Amino acid sequence: MxxxxxxxxxxxxxxxxxxxxxxxxxxxxxxxYQLLPSIYMVPRVFRELSPSSFNPRVVSIGPLHREDKKLQEFERYKASCVHDLLHRLDTPTEETLQACVRKVNDLIDRIRACYAGMMSTYGDVDLAKMMVMDGCFILEFIYNFSEGRQIMGNMLLEQPVLFDLFILENQIPFFVLNDIYQCTIFKLGSNEASLSKFILPVLDFIDIYSGSGSSNNIIGTDTSPDHILGLLHERYRPSSNISSDFPISLIPSAAELDMAGVKFEPNRNAKWSMAMEVKFRRFPWLFWFWAMDMLVNTQKDVATLVRSKVLLNNFGSDDEAASMLNGICKEVTPVHFFYSQQWKILDSHCNSYWPKNVAWLRRTYFNSPWNIIALLAGIILFALTIIQTIFTIKTT
CATH class of the missing domain: 1.20.5 (Single alpha-helices involved in coiled-coils or other helix-helix interfaces)
Incomplete structure (x- = not known):
């Protein structure tokens, strides 16, 4: 039993x-809601590479960093900006807030589904208040930025706030921001018909490829990104006809390519500065960094690219710049690589007879003034030996 x-x-x-x-x-x-979270904390394996790169420095947007005491001081600036935005409108302040809160409250469950890894639990009232406050602040900041005005007259706040708005962990859903935009800025009678166009001056300011024409992908289209950072992603999304595959072999470094006769030419529109690495490592240009990581092994490679004006090194040290480029793609596997055709051309060039041997000669005999002097001395000595041999033969 x-x-x-x-x-x-x-x-x-x-x-x-x-x-x-x-x-x-x-x-x-x-x-x-058939929605994967689009706003989340960066995995620890990436955060450990550069802990300060993924945290907001000045302002908290959304719930993920709301409890950070270092960001609490800015809340009064945020409230002041919201006050200025609401009093710029013709409609009463209370009426505008009611419209904003109503729209946000109707979407509160969808908003929750956008976040993963909240640091604390927020009730519907607190979350709705947060969305309206942060959304109004972002719109007022962009409005002032477009008009050339500074936050509270403090020019030191402008740039750190601007970059804080493009941190993955520091976002509110784009559909929330758009609803608040429709209740506020849109009613000012602006010529800008969409939120994407309204944000465009900010995107232009942080654009690393001035005049690239990528903004045309946003203007006049029904862009619906997950958040402001997603809008920046859309700006640099390649066209569908660009092939994306990974090179089957690694290519020589920049210095070795230079010895093989490869000439590096700068992108005439490039504005990227290595001094902004901490800011830009969060953005969707990983395949570019991955390509640079393969080109750069030592400080000599950085010197080659700087000399060719491909890179602008504001680190002050080629060795430090090389370390940054070699470390930026650690633990990261790129999804796309859009330089495969260029890589195949370089590989074919470097493996052909003359470039390979020219590179060997330059690496062996022309890599320092002393080697060049020794080579010239050897050639002269060899020539004199030949001449002496000829005269000896003739006299015998």
Missing amino acids: DYVEVELGDVDIIQSTVQSLLDCVENEKSRS
């Missing part, structure tokens, strides 16, 4: 466990 009771007990435990798992899966399915 005891043996049977044990058997039945095991069955009950198994069935109870299975049912608990089924309930968990069904509950998650019922809460799903």
Whole structure:
């Protein structure tokens, strides 16, 4: 009898466990909005590479860094900006806030689904207040930026706030920002018909490729990114006809390519500065950094690219710049690589007869003044030996 009771007990435990798992899966399915979280904390493996690169420096946007005490001081600036925005409108302040809160409250569950890894739990009232406050602040900041005005007359705040707005962990959903835009800035009678166009001056300011024409992908289209950072991603999304595959072999470094006769030419529109690495490492140009990582192994490679004006090095040290480029892609596997055709051309060039041997000669005999002097001395000595041999033969 005891043996049977044990058997039945095991069955009950198994069935109870299975049912608990089924309930968990069904509950998650019922809460799903067919939306993966688009705003989340960067995984630890990436954060450890540069801990300061992923945290806002001045202002907290959204719930993920709301409890950071170092950012609390800016809340009064934020409230002042919201005050200025609301009093710029013709409609009463309370009426505008009611319209904003109503729109946000109707989407509160969808808003929650956009976030993963909240540092604390917020009720519907607190979350709605946060969305309206942060959304109004962002719009007022961009409005002032476009008009050439500074936050509270403090020019030192402008740039750090600007870059804080483009941190993955420091976002609010784009659909929330758009609803608040429709309730506020849009009513000012601006010529800008869409939120994307309204944000365009900010995107132009941080644009690393001035005049690239990429902004045309935003203007006049129904762009619906996840957040402001997603809008920046869209700006640099390549056209669908660009092939994307990974090179089957690595190419020589920049210095070795230079020895093989490869001439580096700068992008005439490039404004990227290595001094801004901490800011730009969060943006969607990983395949570019990956290409640079393959080109740069030592400080000589950085010197070659700087001399060719491909890079602008504001680090002050080629060695430090090389270390940055070699470390920026650690633990990261690029999804796309859009330089595969150029890589194939370089590989073919470097493996052909003359470039390979010219590179060897330059590396062996022309890599320092002393080697050049020794080579010239050897050539002269060889020539004199030949001449002496000829005269010796003639006189005998």
